[in-house]
Each structure stands twice: as C-alpha cells, then as structure tokens.
Amino acid sequence: MLERQSRLRMPLAGILIIVVGALTIGPVLMLVIGSFSKGIGAIGAFTTDKYVAAYTDPTLPKTLLNTVIFTLGAACFSTILGGLLAYLSVRTDIPFSGLFRVLPIVPMMIPHVLFAAAWIALLNPTNGMLNLFLRNLFGLSSGPFNIYSLGGMIFLEGMLDLPVTYLVISPAMYSFDTTLEEASRVSGASNLYTLRRVTLPILKPAFLATFTLAIIRTLAAFAIPSMVGMPGRIHILTTHIYRIISVGWSPDYGRAAALGLIVLAASIILVYLYRHLISEGSQYVTVTGKGYRPTVVELGRARYPLFILCIVLFCFLVVIPLATLIYMSFLPYSMVPSARAVSMMNLRNWHTVLRNSVIVRALKNSVFLSIAGATLGIVLSLFVAYVVVKVKSKGSALLESLSFLSFSFPGMIIGVGFMWFLVRTPLYATIWGLLVAYVGTYLPYGVRPLRSAFMQIDEELEESARVFGASFLRALNDIIVPLLAPGVVSAWILMACMFIRELSVSVVLSRPGTEVLTVEIMKLANDGLWGQVAALGIIMIGLSTALVIVASLLRIPLSHSEQ
C-alpha cells in the first residue's frame, strides 16, 4: 500500500512541476524572449532594439523619479501608520480596540479601483464634491485639493496598503516583551530614550520587513497610478509600461517587456530581502519567563485624540468611500449633498449600467472567472500543497519555490508575459486565457494557507487510519477532508474575492468579448461617468461582501492569508 503510494507520488510531483513551472516561469521566459525579439507582438529575429528604445525614452528619467517618490512615499506612509495602529491596538488602552480587528478584511470588500473612484469624485480639482463644498464655504476660486498629484497618489496608495502593513507588524508588537522597556526605565532612561534605544531597535527588523513588503506592493500598484496618476500626467513605471501597450495603434509588447523585466527583477530582490528580514526579526523574539504579562501603556490625555485619529483613518478607508459611492450612484452628476441633490436622486445609473450589454457581459465574465478560477486555483493548490508537505524530495522543494515565485510578480508585468505566452495558443483573447493567467499569478495565495492546513494534519493520524484497514480513499474521506475543509473553503473565498476585483493582469489581457468588471469600471471612470461607476461598484462590493459574510458565517479566518 505504502509502496503504491510513493510510486503514485513521484509522477504527481513531476506533473505539478511542469504545470506550475509553465504558469510561473513560462510568462517570465516569454517576457525575456519577447524583449529581445523584432516585431511588435510576435517572436521574431534577435534584436536589442527594444532595450535601446525603452531605456533611451526621454520621459523615462522623470518616470523613474516619480516611481521612486511614489513607492517610497506610499510605503513610508503605510508603514508608519500601520505601525502606529498596531501599537495602539496591541499595546495601549485605546478604547474600542475590537474595531481594529475589522481592518484587515476591509480591502477584501472595497477594491482599489472603487476606492480610487470615490476619492476622485470627492477631490478632483474641477468638480470634486469636497472641493466644491470647501470652495463654496470659503469662497475660493478653485478647489483646495488636487487628487491628481503625487501627494494624492501617495495618500491613496498608502491608505490601501495600511491594512496589510498593520497585519504584518501586529505580531511583532504582540510578541514584544515589555519588560525589556521596563528594564530600560529602571536603568534610568526616560520614555522617549527607551523608545529610541530599546523599543524601535528591537522592532526594526519587523518595520523593515513591513516597509519592504509595502514597497513590493506599491511597485506593482496599478489602480491608483492609472486612475489618479495618468489624468494628472504623473507616470510611474507600471503606467508607463501600460501606455506603451495601450496607447497608439501598435502596442509594442517587446518594449514593455524590456522595461517590465527591471521591475520584476527589483521585486524578486525585494522579496528575498523581505524573507531575510522576517527571519532576522524572529531572532529577537525573546523567551519570556513566567512573570510576564503585557503591560498596557496608558495613553492618558492622548487617549481620545488618538482614538479620534483612528476613527478618522477608518472613515477615510471605509466609510467615506462607501458613502460616496452609494450617494453618487443615485445622482445624475456630482453635486454637494443638498435638498436639491436629494430631490434629483433616481435609479437611472443602475438602469443604464444593467442595460449595457458590455457591462452585463463583464459582470458575467467576472463572476465566472471568480468561481471557476478559484475552483481551479484551489484544486491545483491542493495538489501542490499536498506534495510540498507530504512528499519530501528535491522535486517537492523545487515545487515549493516555484509556487511562491509569483508572489513577487507585479500583475501588470506578468500580464504582459502571459500575453506573449497566450498569443501562441488558442487561448489568446478567450476567457480561458484570463483564467489561466489568474491562476498562475495568484497561485501562492492558494498554496500558502493550504500548506499550513496540511501541516496541521498529523501524518500519524493519516497513517494510522490506513493501517487500520481503511483504504487511501477512505482515509482521504474520513480524516483528511474534514480536517482540511475549513482551510480549503477560506482559501477558495479569498481567491474568489481576489478574482472578482482583479485589475492589473486583466487590464493587459482583457479584449472585446472578455471584458471584466474592474476594467469596465476604469473605462467608465475615464469617461467621467461617476454615477455608473458607483452603481457598478456597489454591485461589485455586494458580490465580494457576500463572499466575506459567507466566510465569517462559516467562522473562517480570512485575514491571515493577506500576508
């Protein structure tokens, strides 16, 4: 029985390596080949022209500078705020700290495009509602805020990364041994000196890791740079690449690939740095003796001001965008809330959206991609996780690295790789092509939670059932499945949510006939149809919220997987 088992496992590992390899290395390889090819979208003779063209572009230096400012700015912003929120919720007596537990699942519900759309509707310089309001209030000639700026982009991207940085840094705060600070106080150091010499240095690896992760995410960001940056002519690398393939009659995928490869390389290096920092941080986790209890830092007079700060952040992140979207979806055009505005509310946007055949198709496509993609992704992840955990061989180690590779891949760029890849297959410009690209890009989000689920299943438990005469299938049915089910369901829901709001891969691969929701929302936003954006957005939020609610009814923790 055991022998048959291992004879079965070897080819399984081989097949998985080929499949996962094709999905992760494949697009990268195509990206490299494409960048050295003559022609525009097809593989041709060898040339370095694309690199010359890409790197001598006179707008590139400015783009790079913008990229650096945007990336570092947003990463700093989200790391500092995430660190502050984590500190407040874990270490202090801030009121209603239960509120913080909602934070990590917020991004599952409000997709980046909609967040951007809501804030643009509020803060764009011509008719942003908040700008209009402030203009009337203070009699200004123009709106005080311009969201189409680097500052605006940094603010929005930083807010969007906040839940992630919060989630990554909280564990470090939890495991922090507060007697280390007390030892400093009794040694004669003030609170501030202690913070500088003890607390922050000990948390430094955790902060650096969080910062690195924030950089990786910002480098791959597409929704904010395209919706907020492009109207303001502030281009960063991803939008620069996007323009190469989307503006003009002949999208030059080779040039896009030539540029994309440096972003990819930078991401891969950063991911290695991140892993290194995480392991360094764990060295500082001190063994705490028995008398240890986390002392709550009393905020005293700062308690309520800090709480209000948290509430404001929470409003910025959830309440304001959501309220704006709902409000806008009933209005024919942007206007400041008033009696007149209320009297003009109607359902026209909803009708228009739902009667638009392209949008209805996009809706169907997105739901299909979400359900089929998550199912396919989870089935593949199950096999991969099983082999990675239960088969100990060189092959399974290779499989593990392969399945984590795409963590570092910016979706836009890997989209270009898939584009090269799919053009050579009948899948190109079909919904199946998108499906393959989704699964390939987001595989780590399925493998990771399932791997930990498999690790929890005690090997002996599984084997004892087989020794007692149960066949492999029985063991699968009686023991493995019940223990694995919660993990599988939560990973499925997570993936389904991610696919509903997928933007950066789709924006490259979506073609007439294979439209998806987010791309259509972006197009509506580009045309300034905010009412329709809002109506469609709410439908979208409804879909992912329904998924999250199902998950929480099943009492499935979702937050861990966002890391």
Place this chain on the structure above:
Amino acid sequence: MQGMVSVKNLVKTFASKDETVTALDNVTLATPANRILTLLGPSGCGKTTLLRCIAGLESPVSGEISIGGEVVWSKEQGISLPPERRGIGMVFQSYAIWPHMTVFGNVAYPLEIRRTPKQEIRERVRKILDLVKLSGFENRLATKLSGGQQQRVALARALVAEPKVILFDEPLSNLDAKLRESTRQELRDFLTELAISAIYVTHDQVEALTISDHIAIMRGGVIVEQGTPQDIYLRSNNPFVVDFIGRANFLDATIKGYKDQHHAIVSCALGDIVCSAPSDLVIGTKVTIYTRPESFEVAPPSSVPTENEFEGTVTSLLFAGEAHEAEILVGGARILAKLKFHIPLKKGEKVRLHVDREWCRALNPGEEA
C-alpha cells in the same frame, strides 16, 4: 522605622472588566540599609506588584513610598517620580536582556544614560563583569548566552550604576536546581560585599531563608509577619507563617497554667508539656501548639523523666540521608520527627523523645492558617 525603602499604607488594585482585585492591601514595610529583605509568599499574593510599585512600574492607589529618605510616591503630597528617577536597579524574572545589544552594550547602558565619560564606562563595565565572572564576554550578543550567564548580565546591569537599592523578582527561578543553589550563595556574597540594600522576591522558602537578613511574609496582599529568618522559622506564632515555611506538627492543646510569663503548661496528645505561649491566656483556653520535626531529640536513657519528655511508637521510618524521618504515634496523634541517623530506630519499637520548651510554641488564637 525609617529605612532605606519604606512603604506606608500602600494600596494597589487592579480593575478588570467585572471585578477589582486588591493586590496590595494597606502594606507597610521598611527595609534596613545595606541588608537583604525578602518578600516571601504564595503565588498571587502581591509580591511582584509591591516590587513594581517600589520601582515605579505600577502606580498605587494610595499610600506613600520613599527610597533613601526621599519620597518617590505619595498620594497626599501628589508626588510620583518615574522609574528612571528613583535611583534603583532591578533584575527581572525573565532577565530582560536587550537582544539587540552585546553584553557590553547591555551593561554600559545605565552609565551611558548618565553621560559617564567613555573611558570611565569601559573601566566600570570591566570591573563589574569581573565581579560577576563574565570577563571576556563583552562582545558576545546577549541572546547567545546561557541562562546563568544572562542572569549575571542582568545583575551586572542592575549594579553598574551603583543604585541605592536593587530589586530582584525571582531572579533564580529560571535556573536549574543545581545552578540555583550555587548562584544563591554567590548572590548573597556579592550583596554583602557591596553593602547594597536589596529587596528580593521569591516564593521559594529555602531561598528566602538562606539569602536574606530579613523576611517579610505576604499573603493576599497583606504582610503577615516580618523578622529575621530565625524569627520566622523558629519563633513565629502566626499559623499561616508556620504552615507556609517548613513543616510543622500541629497539636490541639488546652492551657493548664503558667510556668512564667512566657511559658504555659498545656495538656495535649504528648501529655502535659511546657511551651512558649502568649502571656494573657485564661486557664482552659483551647490553643494549637506546633513543633518543628527537627526540634525533637531522643531522650537520654535511664535519667529521671524531665520536662517535655514523652514516649511513642515508631509507625514508619524514612531514611533521608542526613536524618531519619520518623512518624511517631503518641497519645492518638501522629507526629513527624527528624532524628539523627546514628540513633538505632526500628519500626514498631517504642522511643522516648524530648522537645525543648522554646521549640514548642502556641499559635496566636483566633488566627487562621
């Protein structure tokens, strides 16, 4: 009494969701200068809380704390000095060694805060590391040390700035038994040599008895008794203290009369014996008397029966290395006696024992164990 550290009527409560715990209930305590005071008591009695209040890591509800004659916390006067201005050193149970610093960095830290010149820092750190036998470990990362070495780094760090008082919270509880014993001795030697005042928290009674000059026994947030280790072990009249420290035979007894002011004649299972007792008890009062197992000795043979001699039967016998632990049945009571190992004893045989009137004591009536 004005001491190095004195605590007056200190109250500390912890409020949680549905109840408040009174961790310190009107504690008054004074430590003599250059002596080691131990706070001893069962788990949860408030030892750590008291220590942390003295250190300034916890703020009390009411009362007063002064260190070296200076008031550092007082409800009435509205004084509350932060920990860094109390001039203390502290060794934590978990050692709290900073993992991102070397041994040198850890020990030099208190001096750096005080802006001591670099040269002097090096000199003093070298000296103190010498003292705790850690020379040569200066550049080791503090986390790469054994438990015992970490404990000594913590000690060096607490001592280096020459604090007025040094506080210890169960500093040896993370060491294994063997190391604990030798470190205990070393620690006592250091502290006596440096002539430093120390408050030492432990729930290990042997540790308390061997290391301290004074012991304060705590229970449920209250200090029930204070004294030298001898006072506490041999001369306490408090039922809780007697029960908590060491082992004791408790016997019900009735006062029959007084020998002198401090010694009463009582009748009990051992017969009529003389014991030390409070002087104001009425004849016929029911009391509990106790004896320590070590205070029994085999009575010399063939002598005329003297005071406090009685005969019993050995019902069980345990050889415990340095002594026999014998259970003896006398007058319907079973008592435990620790007897010298060279005395031949056999199970089932009769034996005559003697106990000195000083080591046979009546407990304060009305108090509970």
